[in-house]
Amino acid sequence: MDTAVVDELLTTTRAVRKRLDLERGVPDSVVMDCLRLAIQAPTGSNMQGWRWMVVKDPGKREALADLYRRAFYDYRDMMAAAMPDRAADPGAQRIRDSAEFLADNLHRVPIHVVPCILGRPGAMDNITGAGLYGSIVPAVWSFQLALRSRGLGSAYTTLHLTYENDAAEILEIPDSVTQVALIPVAYTQGTDFKPAPRRPIEKITYLDLWRRPFPPTS
């Protein structure tokens, strides 16, 4: 497999917020193609319990955006109080600006995708919902990778889940179903995305025991 293409895909699929093209429509066929690729991801016990809500109706996008915005400003205030050092960090500030832009403009993003999974955390599976999320988040990320390969951008967001019940009412999602995220989808303004700055992998990878360096230092 052409690893140059793979590596570019995996390193340049960023959370896109400010560079979403809010004026350009997204054809249904593009969304469907990317969802078709997405559901090739594995699910636990091959249950395929995923369901995909594509939200195009302006009134419903407005209503979801209202929930999102409310959760965003609550979260921002909470984080600022909890982590004042982080609030002063310029990198964090850039992300906050970008996140604020999305919160203020989410209703203008042409497509919202709400990935859902049948069941509620803790019902059928172990403890924390690890099995439930592990059975849909790979597909969601594949969806975002597929979008990227076709010139679209997206962002994985979970803020609206603070008001999951209200969102369920808006979309008529049954109580037995778990919403996993809200993915704004649009074409991007340009496609020249760069890899993200990251801590060196050697600092956060351990061999056999917590904090034991990998690769082993000789």
Place this chain on the structure above:
Amino acid sequence: MDTAVVDELLTTTRAVRKRLDLERGVPDSVVMDCLRLAIQAPTGSNMQGWRWMVVKDPGKREALADLYRRAFYDYRDMMAAAMPDRAADPGAQRIRDSAEFLADNLHRVPIHVVPCILGRPGAMDNITGAGLYGSIVPAVWSFQLALRSRGLGSAYTTLHLTYENDAAEILEIPDSVTQVALIPVAYTQGTDFKPAPRRPIEKITYLDLWRRPFPPTS
């Protein structure tokens, strides 16, 4: 971007169990390259709370495999009792055979990767841990995609989490850290993997309201 390569990647990265090459070692550098790609995935608020445990020690792999096997046989019996129709389905039977093979041979897989995330579900984030898992599962899936592009295979498993505390003791993982999965990693026997059979995407995608068809039927 070359969508043929992307589409092949996204449609042929399967959960590999029986076709893991148990005799061939995996160089540290390959694991590191794939982890380096993995952590280009986004995380909520760019927290990058991921930590990656690479387990190579035979005794520790044996101990993790023991926990996994115990959870597997409990889970299999529970599922057989809960869903007898499914137990008779040939497709489900094939997956069960493959899963049983992994349970019986996990200790022989040369590398176990246990992705971890700082924090516990429900502490900092909303409700169900959606934010927590959403901040690491994309990276785990990117890791698996990167492995695939280099001729390796893996499987996303969560069974050992039934005994997460025991696994934490084996690996000396602190209480404040959440284990997310256990990913067996090895070269594959051949690389000719096929797309998985799936329900048509049109049956599981809805427009604006639960169960409303998308694309809209005209």
